[in-house]
Amino acid sequence: MKNRNNLKFMAGPYMVWAIGFILIPLFIMFYFGLTDKNGMTSLANVLSIATPEHSKALSLSISLAVAATVICLLLGYPLAAILAHMKNSSGVIIFVFILPMWMNFLLRTLAWQTLLEKTGVINTALSALHLPTINIINTSHAIVLGMVYNFLPFMVLPLYNSLTKIDENVINAAADLGANAFQTFFKIILPLTVPGIMSGITMVFVPSLTTFVISKLLGGSKILLIGNVIEEQFTQAANWHLGSGLSIILMVFIVINMLITAIFDRDREGSLL
Amino acid sequence: MSKKLIELNNISKSYGSHIVLDEFDLYIKENEFVTLLGPSGCGKTTTLRIIGGFETPDTGNVLFDGTDITNMPPNKRQLNTVFQKYALFTHMNIEDNIAFGLKIKGKSDKYIRDKIEYALRLVNLEGFGKRMPDSLSGGQQQRVAIARAIVNEPKVLLLDEPLGALDLKLRQDMQYELIRLKEELGITFVYVTHDQEEALTMSDTIVVMNQGYIQQIGTPEDIYNEPENAFVADFIGDSNIIDGIMLQDELVMFLGAKFACVDTGFGTNKPVDVVIRPEDVILTPPERGVINGVVTHLIFKGVHYEMEVKAGGYEWLVHSTTMFPVGAEVGIQVDPFNIQIMNKPASEDEEAVPLEE
Amino acid sequence: MRKGHITAMSHIKRIYTALIFIFLYAPIVTLIVLSFNKSKTRAKWGGFTFKWYASLFTNRDIMEALYTTLLIAVLSSAIATVIGVCTCLGLRKMRSGVRTVVLGVTNIPMLNADIVTGISLMLLFLSFGMRFGFGTILLSHITFNIPYVILSVMPRMKNLNVSVYEAALDLGASPFYAFFKVVMPDILPGILSGFLLAFTMSLDDFIITHFTKGAGIDTLSTKIYTEVKKGIKPEMYALSTIIFITVLILLILINRPEKETVNTDKKEPANTSVSSVVIP
Numbered sequence: 001m002k003n004r005n006n007l008k009f010m011a012g013p014y015m016v017w018a019i020g021f022i023l024i025p026l027f028i029m030f031y032f033g034l035t036d037k038n039g040m041t042s043l044a045n046v047l048s049i050a051t052p053e054h055s056k057a058l059s060l061s062i063s064l065a066v067a068a069t070v071i072c073l074l075l076g077y078p079l080a081a082i083l084a085h086m087k088n089s090s091g092v093i094i095f096v097f098i099l100p101m102w103m104n105f106l107l108r109t110l111a112w113q114t115l116l117e118k119t120g121v122i123n124t125a126l127s128a129l130h131l132p133t134i135n136i137i138n139t140s141h142a143i144v145l146g147m148v149y150n151f152l153p154f155m156v157l158p159l160y161n162s163l164t165k166i167d168e169n170v171i172n173a174a175a176d177l178g179a180n181a182f183q184t185f186f187k188i189i190l191p192l193t194v195p196g197i198m199s200g201i202t203m204v205f206v207p208s209l210t211t212f213v214i215s216k217l218l219g220g221s222k223i224l225l226i227g228n229v230i231e232e233q234f235t236q237a238a239n240w241h242l243g244s245g246l247s248i249i250l251m252v253f254i255v256i257n258m259l260i261t262a263i264f265d266r267d268r269e270g271s272l273l
Numbered sequence: 274m275s276k277k278l279i280e281l282n283n284i285s286k287s288y289g290s291h292i293v294l295d296e297f298d299l300y301i302k303e304n305e306f307v308t309l310l311g312p313s314g315c316g317k318t319t320t321l322r323i324i325g326g327f328e329t330p331d332t333g334n335v336l337f338d339g340t341d342i343t344n345m346p347p348n349k350r351q352l353n354t355v356f357q358k359y360a361l362f363t364h365m366n367i368e369d370n371i372a373f374g375l376k377i378k379g380k381s382d383k384y385i386r387d388k389i390e391y392a393l394r395l396v397n398l399e400g401f402g403k404r405m406p407d408s409l410s411g412g413q414q415q416r417v418a419i420a421r422a423i424v425n426e427p428k429v430l431l432l433d434e435p436l437g438a439l440d441l442k443l444r445q446d447m448q449y450e451l452i453r454l455k456e457e458l459g460i461t462f463v464y465v466t467h468d469q470e471e472a473l474t475m476s477d478t479i480v481v482m483n484q485g486y487i488q489q490i491g492t493p494e495d496i497y498n499e500p501e502n503a504f505v506a507d508f509i510g511d512s513n514i515i516d517g518i519m520l521q522d523e524l525v526m527f528l529g530a531k532f533a534c535v536d537t538g539f540g541t542n543k544p545v546d547v548v549i550r551p552e553d554v555i556l557t558p559p560e561r562g563v564i565n566g567v568v569t570h571l572i573f574k575g576v577h578y579e580m581e582v583k584a585g586g587y588e589w590l591v592h593s594t595t596m597f598p599v600g601a602e603v604g605i606q607v608d609p610f611n612i613q614i615m616n617k618p619a620s621e622d623e624e625a626v627p628l629e630e
Numbered sequence: 631m632r633k634g635h636i637t638a639m640s641h642i643k644r645i646y647t648a649l650i651f652i653f654l655y656a657p658i659v660t661l662i663v664l665s666f667n668k669s670k671t672r673a674k675w676g677g678f679t680f681k682w683y684a685s686l687f688t689n690r691d692i693m694e695a696l697y698t699t700l701l702i703a704v705l706s707s708a709i710a711t712v713i714g715v716c717t718c719l720g721l722r723k724m725r726s727g728v729r730t731v732v733l734g735v736t737n738i739p740m741l742n743a744d745i746v747t748g749i750s751l752m753l754l755f756l757s758f759g760m761r762f763g764f765g766t767i768l769l770s771h772i773t774f775n776i777p778y779v780i781l782s783v784m785p786r787m788k789n790l791n792v793s794v795y796e797a798a799l800d801l802g803a804s805p806f807y808a809f810f811k812v813v814m815p816d817i818l819p820g821i822l823s824g825f826l827l828a829f830t831m832s833l834d835d836f837i838i839t840h841f842t843k844g845a846g847i848d849t850l851s852t853k854i855y856t857e858v859k860k861g862i863k864p865e866m867y868a869l870s871t872i873i874f875i876t877v878l879i880l881l882i883l884i885n886r887p888e889k890e891t892v893n894t895d896k897k898e899p900a901n902t903s904v905s906s907v908v909i910p
Binding site: 009010011012013014015017018021022023024025026028029032075078079082083092095096099100101102103104105106107108109110111112113114115121149152202206207209210211212213216217227230231234235240243244247250251254257258261 | 643646647650651653654655656657658660661664672713714716717719720721724732735736737738739741742743744745746747749750751752753754756757769770772773776780830833834836837840841850851854855858862866867870873874877878881
């Protein structure tokens with residue numbers, strides 16, 4: 001520290017750390033994914049995604065993740081807009097985002113079982129009101145609900161950030177030039193919040209696509225997502241090569257997401273935090 | 274005489290307990306360059322936003338060409354605004370920015386293309402159509418904002434401190450540009466600024482505002498030469514504002530000396546404020562002054578010397594092309610025509626008097 | 631007519647926000663209610679009781695998991711904060727090309743799926759024959775915590791006025807003294823929010839711990855996961871309720887004075903650091 005020129009060496013420990021704990025592990029995962037048990041190079045692990053069982057799990061994962069992302073966007077945009085117009089929204093934001101995180105994520109998700117069960121709170125209330133009951137527990141609908149519940153905040157925050165960045169006079173200018181509320185929204189506000197939308201989409205889609213916990217807790221034991229398949233390879237089947245191979249498939253989606261984020265969200269430090 | 278285009282009648286507006294405008298009346302004539310001038314927080318921007326439709330007044334009404342538009346949303350009004358910091362649509366190129374209003378109105382492609390070309394030429398930005406707003410300088414963005422507004426052929430163009438973000442040289446150039454535009458377009462400009470020089474340079478009429486009240490309405494010459502109260506005198510340029518007694522018509526006493534003036538009708542022995550512009554103070558050898566003093570400061574300002582003269586217990590600010598060194602004893606004379614007499618406000622509260630023309 | 635329209639709109643907004651709140655808080659309320667449920671199964675209500683709160687503190691398994699969780703969270707966030715701040719200081723002096731690469735790598739654990747991060751770390755520890763346990767969990771948590779610290783501190787560093795530091799040197803301060811007296815106060819809010827963010831992330835993590843913990847050690851998250859099939863012990867609800875209520879009270883205390891201050895545009899309100907703790 002005494003010598004200012006030596007300051008740059010202070011980044012050294014982390015650079016070693018990042019290589020050792022971020023890059024090398026990924027490299028090892030790729031190595032496992034692209035070799036068989038005898039250490040021979042093999043594409044079999046990756047290509048096993050084509051088997052009916054795996055491809056079914058992947059396509060189900062994709063469709064549920066897309067559904068969850070779309071629902072999050074549709075629910076989250078109005079909420080973000082309402083919060084952005086609120087004078088002292090910081091307090092509300094803390095209650096929307098921080099506080100629930102301090103209740104364990106597994107317990108929170110499990111609580112939906114209690115709420116959704118055939119004789120659970122929601123159905124008891126519905127039948128008391130002579131309304132049709134909903135039986136979605138242990139179905140893919142419950143999994144989507146769990147995804148939306150857990151990841152909605154990831155959608156709202158980037159949207160909120162990009163909405164508050166819009167100068168109020170830009171919206172006034174649109175009105176001034178003759179645009180009505182709908183035109184102002186679709187021609188001005190929506191395009192200007194595209195970075196927030198993209199960032200929200202990636203932040204909901206990746207964890208939804210790769211989850212194995214939510215499907216386990218709310219989907220019963222019958223529904224397998226790609227995350228469950230991979231997790232089983234590591235914890236039960238001990239087939240690390242196959243698990244790594246399927247993870248490489250996931251990485252393809254994740255890398256696409258990273259690229260999209262990099263393109264649309266140039267100052268993501270602000271929108272993430 | 275041209276007719277009244279915009280009338281604000283009895284407008285009040287407050288935010289919480291903070292009163293921004295209080296029973297405010299103003300009319301703006303057709304084809305006039307009107308500037309609302311005042312310090313920040315005086316209500317000038319709020320007035321403009323009420324005309325533009327971005328604020329609704331608590332009381333009173335806004336007439337446009339005789340029609341009540343108080344509750345008409347901005348997108349239905351026949352006027353356009355150039356916003357502070359331009360408020361360009363950063364996701365559209367310059368052409369699309371300019372075409373925005375025309376597309377909303379469903380104009381034909383050919384009409385829009387001609388208009389864009391015309392507007393870009395008008396603001397000297399030919400060839401910039403495909404550029405994005407971020408790639409332009411502040412002055413260029415400013416011109417785009419103006420072009421975007423005027424292609425809609427508004428009867429009135431509202432400008433909210435449009436030059437505030439530009440540097441001095443550019444600001445001066447843009448002042449001439451705006452005057453030229455105003456002449457070419459032949460429409461009404463309502464301009465908001467806190468910069469007195471801008472106001473004096475461009476306006477047909479200046480409305481000086483403070484704390485939600487109009488202080489004075491007049492031509493730049495009126496406002497500069499005959500400020501109606503101490504606020505206006507102080508806000509517009511430098512002034513010597515001195516307590517005085519109006520002894521009788523055309524004779525005022527201040528700092529223990531009697532000065533001839535041209536004002537009448539103040540009564541006798543009435544306390545008044547006396548305003549003398551620094552360039553109107555004539556320094557003479559001591560034996561010829563009405564009162565005498567000593568030069569305490571001297572700065573060379575290029576076109577003139579700025580001096581401070583302690584005389585009669587008051588620090589006079591003097592602009593003169595003749596230099597007197599610090600310590601020199603000088604006499605002070607003022608041409609009767611250059612002494613401006615103003616009534617003292619009756620109490621502190623009425624310092625800001627709502628003023629009827 | 632316009633006024634009526636506006637109030638109708640604000641009603642809709644209020645109802646909408648309330649519905650989202652109910653959606654987000656219904657499970658939490660459910661868990662709090664369950665912590666007072668006499669019946670051991672969560673399916674039915676067996677009357678009101680405090681007994682789980684009493685037995686919680688004698689439940690060795692849960693207490694041990696709580697201890698492990700807190701220890702991992704404190705250690706990993708503290709170590710990550712030290713490494714992260716040093717990195718930010720160093721990065722300032724580096725060529726921008728190197729900086730971009732380092733920050734790019736830093737983004738990987740944040741954008742990557744937790745399951746991939748977990749698996750890759752697990753394979754790393756396996757390949758090097760490390761014994762799974764407290765150490766591997768700690769290393770993993772430090773790894774995913776450092777990026778949160780860097781991303782909280784880095785923006786503050788960018789705004790740091792170098793001439794202030796140089797002015798301090800000019801006035802005779804030693805570099806060490808100048809750093810702690812002049813630079814530190816500027817970046818402290820970033821360090822603090824980075825630390826809190828890292829702490830929260832570590833506490834809430836399940837997936838990465840799941841893959842890197844090995845047998846014989848549990849954090850609260852992994853403990854709950856193993857209990858899912860057998861049925862969650864009601865003491866767990868009691869513990870979660872205690873944690874939740876504690877944080878709720880702390881947040882209310884922290885945020886109270888801010889509501890009175892006027893929201894100025896230029897000054898970054900202090901609560902950005904609080905709300906930046908929000909998101910994993």
